[in-house]
Amino acid sequence: MSIAGQLNPPTRLLLGPGPSDVHPRVLTAMATPLLGHLDPQFLVLMNETQDMLRQAFRTSNQLTFPVSATGMAGMETCVVNLVEPGDKIVVCVKGFFGGRIVEVAERAGADITRLDCPWGQVFNLDAIRDTLKKVRPKVLAIVQAETSTGAWQPIQELGKLCHEHDALLLVDSVTALGCVPLEVDAWEIDAVYSCTQKGLSCPPGLSPVTFSPRAVEAIAKRKTKVQSWYLDVTMVQRYWGADRFYHHTAPITMIYALREGLRIVLEEGLEARWQRHLRNHRALKAGLEAMGLEYSAAAGHQLPQLNAVKIPAGVDDLKARGQLLTEFGIEVGGGLGDFKGKVWRIGLMGHNSRPNCVVQVLAALEHCLLKQGCKVQPGAGVAAANKVYAA
């Protein structure tokens, strides 16, 4: 028998693609003793969490709740509930996570039309309109904030366009919620999934989802049962709804965390939060560019919360990130899929979208680049960032 030692992880600053650091108030909430998952007082907390989640999503959708699993389960929840075997789905792929939707839809037996655009780019409405006209799908799926490339897909007009073609719009907002504008009702989005460990500054473990009345109607008209029992929203909604029908045991502590995370988001206000993410992004971007680094996402479509930059020629990816981690305790993300070994992904998400995070990562990165012989003007990164803050 061997028993592990006391939990004693090193101190990190999580500036990768997520998880991001948990807000201290959320950590404290997680040390709160449990209520039973059917306790009348816990049901109040569930209602409050749903209510605040609707505000964060900017929706009045009744069917809004956190799936009791991580973001990828939220993706699967949306796909397997909206799609029956043989149903047509158009999946817009501009990075790793669009590809994931294809994989999940394949397992749901969907008839898939895959629309590709180069990694780092975003789709324009015309390409999507043409495909909708030609394919006439039940669902069109797209990623708002593509975590693998840092590209920010405009989606304001997409819901209307989909509805003109009798399609439902499914949006992946895993890296978007709580960081950049997302207006579920105003933009006519039918289904959204997100996560807790990025813009909401909670630990990973839940996937907030919301379904429009139009999506709920489509689900009600299914001819077959949803293939996943655990992710079947028609049952889960009875658990989260008025009749509190026992389905599974809610992850109580994670609900405490999400509730606290949402309180913090709403106390700040969504608009203020989005502005804060933009401001810190501008400072980081000025600093990175002053150090000669180039963004991999197209100009005008760069996510403030996820800054993907090309690794300079001659720089050893693992060595640089290893040094950041061990000497500075800072985690930044490597590339994923096609971008593996080619980009770094620097996240400024939720609580971590702060000036001190920006200057720390710029200073540490400068050290690592100099160490590898890059031509970086010492101090240029931090100076450029501070110039933005001074403006």
Place this chain on the structure above:
Amino acid sequence: MSIAGQLNPPTRLLLGPGPSDVHPRVLTAMATPLLGHLDPQFLVLMNETQDMLRQAFRTSNQLTFPVSATGMAGMETCVVNLVEPGDKIVVCVKGFFGGRIVEVAERAGADITRLDCPWGQVFNLDAIRDTLKKVRPKVLAIVQAETSTGAWQPIQELGKLCHEHDALLLVDSVTALGCVPLEVDAWEIDAVYSCTQKGLSCPPGLSPVTFSPRAVEAIAKRKTKVQSWYLDVTMVQRYWGADRFYHHTAPITMIYALREGLRIVLEEGLEARWQRHLRNHRALKAGLEAMGLEYSAAAGHQLPQLNAVKIPAGVDDLKARGQLLTEFGIEVGGGLGDFKGKVWRIGLMGHNSRPNCVVQVLAALEHCLLKQGCKVQPGAGVAAANKVYAA
């Protein structure tokens, strides 16, 4: 906009069917700041957690990990990975959760043979042997600790029996792990799922599973992909295995919790833990019977960690449980399915299998029964329990 108030749940003692109270050390562990889910130091914690989980399961199975979702997702993980559409499965149903396995297997397209026995009873080997001979299934599924009835199914001989008939044995140990003996290797069990919020005294949110080499081989031989992307163990094992292939973001804080919970289990030692559960059960049982309450599970097959007793005639179920909750802060469980309104379920699980929990619930229950006009001799329950402790 409306923001919920500060998290401030009332104090509870959770003596229902789960969740049970979280051990204070686990609560503290959950307030620990995050490591990234691919941080080398987090990978060490994952390995340690897997290693301790194997010890708790008494197995050397390589494929042992916590599913990133609650116990019901563990059930679905086992079923959808072991069973392809058309595969034969025998499901032994002696309560609510056996019925759940049937529902999940239906959605997996299994060819199901349902074997029933009365609620509160357990299966004998002969009935199972006959069915195995007749049906020749790929999988036989059974619940070790049926949470709806409190019945304790002997399973020591079942693995051997299944293997003599070329079937895999799938066991639901949701309410068993960490409370009563479970010897995965010695008993030749091929797949087990459990949860964190009962015998392990962690919050709900993960489902520990383990698969024998025989089960892994059966999964490798599948002709179709597992219908659930999220729960596909062939991918999840690459994430938890040596190559650390990105699949989803592990619920880091819940892994911290499970790791701490397992440390506590192993520090106590499994045999000592099982003995402790038996001792406190005997005391509670003596007390309940002294108060005139009758167990609903058959004699000789009553779970120490889940004491299901018949609600005395004339007693208002909701009123009594409401009074326990609001006056004493004690949660006990109501009945489920066929037993709704007919039984109370009193859990003494993990950290909550303690003498002070036993005497509290006996004293509080006495008060509630007297209030409803039951003929209970004041003090008899606590006296009977203390007599057991004195022995």
